[in-house]
Amino acid sequence: MLAAFAEDIYWHVPGRGPLSGDYRGHAEVLGFFEHFLGLADEGSFSIRIDDVLAKGDRVIVLCTESATRNGRSWSSPQVHAWTIRDEKASVWRQFQGDQQTEDEFCVLTISTNPRPSVPVVGSSTPLGPTNCPWTCLILGSRPRTSTVICSR
Numbered sequence: 001m002l003a004a005f006a007e008d009i010y011w012h013v014p015g016r017g018p019l020s021g022d023y024r025g026h027a028e029v030l031g032f033f034e035h036f037l038g039l040a041d042e043g044s045f046s047i048r049i050d051d052v053l054a055k056g057d058r059v060i061v062l063c064t065e066s067a068t069r070n071g072r073s074w075s076s077p078q079v080h081a082w083t084i085r086d087e088k089a090s091v092w093r094q095f096q097g098d099q100q101t102e103d104e105f106c107v108l109t110i111s112t113n114p115r116p117s118v119p120v121v122g123s124s125t126p127l128g129p130t131n132c133p134w135t136c137l138i139l140g141s142r143p144r145t146s147t148v149i150c151s152r
Contacts, residue, residue, distance in 0.1 A: 002026050006090040013094050040067035057084045
């Protein structure tokens, strides 16, 4: 896959979710894919190509992305805007049909046993069994249910 990308590819994901941001070069784009695929249930992510429009160095792909995570399904129309330079993709920009739903796809609601002390809203803490690899931003502070945004 990386052979199709310029070494200095610029990859832009809009929004405010844990995947949003600018990625530059093969290593950062590969890191983006590893992060995203780690958030979806294994093998559940798919892209359906609905149409492709091309003119000069620009390629516009109309598609539908879908995935599941912890039994929760997500699907959204997307526009992927590519710029081609020297027969390789040099710029990729994503435009979501439903930005909020995509951002929320990475938000988990986890039921936990009551704890003697409740995490402070906005604090980061590992959740789950000891040495959980996820860092989670606490969005709620109810003892039995915490809504969190998680990333590795």
